[in-house]
Amino acid sequence: MSDSSSDSVSVDVETIYLGGKEHIIRTDCGSVSVIVYGDQEKPALITYPDLALNHMSCFQGLFFCPEAASLLLHNFCIYHISPPGHELGAAAICSENPIPSVDDLTDQIVEVLNYFGLGAVMCMGVIAGAYILSLFAIKHRERVLGLILVSPLCRAPSWTEWFYNKVMSNLLYFYGMCGVLKEFLLHRYFSKEVRGSPDVPESDIVQACRRLLDERQSMNIWRFLQAIDGRPDITDGLKTLKCRTLIFVGDDSPFHSEALHMTAKLDRRFSALVEVQVCGSMVTEEQPHAMLIPIEYFLMGYGLYRPNQFSCSPRSPLTPSCIAPELLSPESMGLKLKPIKTQIAQK
Numbered sequence: 001m002s003d004s005s006s007d008s009v010s011v012d013v014e015t016i017y018l019g020g021k022e023h024i025i026r027t028d029c030g031s032v033s034v035i036v037y038g039d040q041e042k043p044a045l046i047t048y049p050d051l052a053l054n055h056m057s058c059f060q061g062l063f064f065c066p067e068a069a070s071l072l073l074h075n076f077c078i079y080h081i082s083p084p085g086h087e088l089g090a091a092a093i094c095s096e097n098p099i100p101s102v103d104d105l106t107d108q109i110v111e112v113l114n115y116f117g118l119g120a121v122m123c124m125g126v127i128a129g130a131y132i133l134s135l136f137a138i139k140h141r142e143r144v145l146g147l148i149l150v151s152p153l154c155r156a157p158s159w160t161e162w163f164y165n166k167v168m169s170n171l172l173y174f175y176g177m178c179g180v181l182k183e184f185l186l187h188r189y190f191s192k193e194v195r196g197s198p199d200v201p202e203s204d205i206v207q208a209c210r211r212l213l214d215e216r217q218s219m220n221i222w223r224f225l226q227a228i229d230g231r232p233d234i235t236d237g238l239k240t241l242k243c244r245t246l247i248f249v250g251d252d253s254p255f256h257s258e259a260l261h262m263t264a265k266l267d268r269r270f271s272a273l274v275e276v277q278v279c280g281s282m283v284t285e286e287q288p289h290a291m292l293i294p295i296e297y298f299l300m301g302y303g304l305y306r307p308n309q310f311s312c313s314p315r316s317p318l319t320p321s322c323i324a325p326e327l328l329s330p331e332s333m334g335l336k337l338k339p340i341k342t343q344i345a346q347k
Helices: 066-075 102-116 128-139 161-177 179-189 204-213 220-228 256-265 289-300
Strands: 008-014 020-026 030-037 045-046 077-083 123-127 144-149 242-252 271-276 341-342
Touching: 020 102, 030 102, 045 066, 045 128, 066 289, 077 102, 102 128, 102 204, 102 220, 123 128, 128 144, 128 220, 144 289, 161 179, 161 220, 179 204, 179 289, 242 256, 242 289
Parallel strands: 045 077, 045 123, 123 144, 144 242, 242 271, 271 341
Antiparallel strands: 008 020, 020 030, 030 077
């Protein structure tokens, strides 16, 4: 039990994820789970996953990548925030509790930061989580050092997304985590290459995600979907951002055009887009190595670096020779990031 607040609880249970410690924090719009890993004296990096995901199913690939883990954990203490009711082993949220809005969820992040005594933080979000963190950055510019966004959203749902959301909402409400719903979600997350076909089995990451989806409480997902489906367009607010922003998106992502739109609206002096070929929305899981070098150069703009013993790892399929020369030109981000495409070498 935490002695810093009678309204918050620290669960002294080591989770299976990198030995992190889970804190259940009670906020004005319900309890939220935060997994903390690393030295809390270091700068903070907060993460926020997509719909129906949590830190295990959304960021495991990136943080289990040795080079990325060494870079991020060397420089940051990681705070994995789950949407309400999305954490491992979550119980169903009481149906009488009001459904939070996206503004409620961003206000919840403020309460989390205040609970841990954090000032300005680095943010990393995926799809819906990227929207939540972008809105947080717009509303609380002084609390955000930078944004690393994966397949981000910034507009209200398109007619296509609205239709998909409506179908998923009805499936969740009436049938729970059924097979059809899983296929909708897997299409949202992954490229067709890893989802497989009648002739090609689906990849291990898709199989693992499918199993983790079975553990989610369907009505908790339904509540988060209602919040995301009701999100406003924050395009105009992007113009007020002054923090550096790094955007990743897969060429095969359903949200590819959304990421391009958001990049076009951000200040080019402080933002960059990396398009990853043969990849869906969840670059963190499908091609985490493709994120390594761009993130490393991005963090150099903050005076952060990767430990020397990992700097020439043969495990990384991306080397400086694979990166466009423009990346190496010093400018506003410490090192300039231009829109580039990355391709994992096929063996």
